[in-house]
Amino acid sequence: MLGRIPSGSLLPPTIRQLLGGTTSNARVQVNGWIKSVRRQKNITFAVISDGSSAKGIQAVIQNGSLAKALTNGASVRLGGTLADSPGKGQDKELRVEDVEVVGECDPAAYPIQKQALSTEYLRDNCHLRARTNTIAEMLRLRATTSDVLQHFFNSLGFCYVHTPITTSSDCEGAGETFRITPPAPSEPATEDNRPSEFFGHPAYLTVSSQLHLEALATALSRVYTLSPCFRAERSLTNRHLSEFWMLEAEWAFTQSVNDVCSVVEGAVKDVLDKTQSHAQAFANDAGRSRILEYLQTASSTPVWTRLSYSDAVTELAKYQASARRFQFEPAWGKPLQSEHERWLAEELVKGPVFVTDYPASLKPFYMRLNDDGKTVACFDLLVPHLGELVGGSLREERGDLLDKALENHQLDKTQYGWYSELRKYGGAPHGGFGLGFERLISWISGIENVRECIAMPRWAGRMLL
Numbered sequence: 001m002l003g004r005i006p007s008g009s010l011l012p013p014t015i016r017q018l019l020g021g022t023t024s025n026a027r028v029q030v031n032g033w034i035k036s037v038r039r040q041k042n043i044t045f046a047v048i049s050d051g052s053s054a055k056g057i058q059a060v061i062q063n064g065s066l067a068k069a070l071t072n073g074a075s076v077r078l079g080g081t082l083a084d085s086p087g088k089g090q091d092k093e094l095r096v097e098d099v100e101v102v103g104e105c106d107p108a109a110y111p112i113q114k115q116a117l118s119t120e121y122l123r124d125n126c127h128l129r130a131r132t133n134t135i136a137e138m139l140r141l142r143a144t145t146s147d148v149l150q151h152f153f154n155s156l157g158f159c160y161v162h163t164p165i166t167t168s169s170d171c172e173g174a175g176e177t178f179r180i181t182p183p184a185p186s187e188p189a190t191e192d193n194r195p196s197e198f199f200g201h202p203a204y205l206t207v208s209s210q211l212h213l214e215a216l217a218t219a220l221s222r223v224y225t226l227s228p229c230f231r232a233e234r235s236l237t238n239r240h241l242s243e244f245w246m247l248e249a250e251w252a253f254t255q256s257v258n259d260v261c262s263v264v265e266g267a268v269k270d271v272l273d274k275t276q277s278h279a280q281a282f283a284n285d286a287g288r289s290r291i292l293e294y295l296q297t298a299s300s301t302p303v304w305t306r307l308s309y310s311d312a313v314t315e316l317a318k319y320q321a322s323a324r325r326f327q328f329e330p331a332w333g334k335p336l337q338s339e340h341e342r343w344l345a346e347e348l349v350k351g352p353v354f355v356t357d358y359p360a361s362l363k364p365f366y367m368r369l370n371d372d373g374k375t376v377a378c379f380d381l382l383v384p385h386l387g388e389l390v391g392g393s394l395r396e397e398r399g400d401l402l403d404k405a406l407e408n409h410q411l412d413k414t415q416y417g418w419y420s421e422l423r424k425y426g427g428a429p430h431g432g433f434g435l436g437f438e439r440l441i442s443w444i445s446g447i448e449n450v451r452e453c454i455a456m457p458r459w460a461g462r463m464l465l
Contacts, residue, residue: 012029015030015049015050015057022092024082025083027081029078030078030080031078032075032076034072035047044060046067051139054133057094058090059078059096069099071105072110075105076102077099077100117132119452123457123462124464127465135455137282137445141444142441145437145444146226156263158224159222161223166203166205169204176231177231178204180203182197182198205230206229207231208434210250213248213249215418217250223249228243229244229246232460236460239386239439241450241454244450245438246437249263251431252428254431255429257431260433263433267435268298269299272295279291279292279445282445282446291446298383301351301352305353305354306379307354308357310332312340313330319347335362341380342386345383354380356377359376360374360408364409365411367394367395368398369396385443388439389440390436394429395432397430399427
């Protein structure tokens with residue numbers, strides 16, 4: 001007979017829950033780590049954090065013998081009374097009666113000291129950097145953002161799906177895939193045991209879930225996922241990682257790029273509205289107040305600007321002719337560089353802007369060809385401070401034009417036969433997008449490098465744990 005789950009909470013309350021809903025003078029237990037200790041003659045103050053909130057809780061210990069074992073970084077279990085605090089900066093404090101040091105920490109050797117620590121130092125101590133205020137707040141922001149996106153897509157009738165990490169196709173066709181190879185045989189290779197492909201043919205870590213989402217959308221209509229993606233990207237910029245997370249959505253029976261843009265705008269605005277407390281926490285740091293202004297403007301703008309690629313190039317060329325400040329000359333048929341994207345968002349529009357209808361030669365094979373025969377029905381969402389945040393398009397649902405696109409991109413039709421077959425059996429107009437999750441976190445927080453927008457970053461030449 002199966003046992004029944006006992007009534008009441010399955011776990012003791014976190015510090016955030018205690019501070020938010022526990023009445024004063026209640027007997028409580030607090031589990032966490034010591035962030036700081038301040039000893040006075042007859043009393044000791046310690047800040048205890050369990051990561052559930054930015055502030056933690058102040059513990060007041062009047063018994064000197066109980067406070068002796070308290071050091072920065074140690075894990076503790078404290079029992080006492082939650083009382084109204086007479087001090088500034090907190091409403092409640094824990095008046096400690098019992099102390100148990102669960103895990104000791106030598107304060108002299110502890111790598112996470114109270115003084116300022118450089119970004120590179122924290123990368124070298126990546127296993128400990130979540131104990132810093134900035135990284136901990138970033139991780140809480142990631143959790144909130146993920147939750148908001150899930151509720152947003154659920155409200156629109158989307159089905160959350162799990163797509164494969166290993167794949168036989170390169171969605172973007174840019175040759176930036178990581179190939180999966182089986183371990184070498186323990187015995188010398190012979191004709192009978194010569195190395196072979198583990199899956200029978202070359203396999204790679206996925207660069208995008210899009211093609212698989214398209215297949216699932218032909219059955220479930222509206223699907224989305226938030227999953228890791230991998231690119232053998234050697235650019236050491238503040239916007240690129242080798243392993244990152246992407247929110248991707250795909251749905252059938254949409255026939256307008258503007259409709260896809262509207263869903264993207266709704267999703268991002270919902271995130272901005274519901275992560276304001278996190279954004280404010282980051283904006284309180286020096287130099288980030290301007291970022292908060294951009295976010296508030298973006299959130300309150302009724303409709304974000306739509307601008308065609310051709311018009312964008314025209315505006316860039318005008319500015320270049322008058323100011324000559326771009327390193328790369330803007331011209332029709334050339335990719336927009338980061339400097340162009342940021343100028344369009346920060347200077348021309350002064351807010352988020354959807355740039356639409358790029359030349360077909362600049363985009364992947366799957367995007368729907370426009371009637372002009374030169375451009376495709378696509379968009380990039382550019383935002384201030386960051387540049388490109390989202391990319392999306394209508395997908396080419398016409399089988400003959402898809403075959404031609406595969407030829408133009410010199411891709412093997414046999415390898416993409418299953419993808420073409422989706423058009424043969426009940427194909428329908430469809431579209432979708434991919435949103436770089438770390439880039440969204442970077443935009444909201446004002447953290448300039450996406451390596452600090454993920455718990456344990458991976459990039460070319462660097463993976464410490």
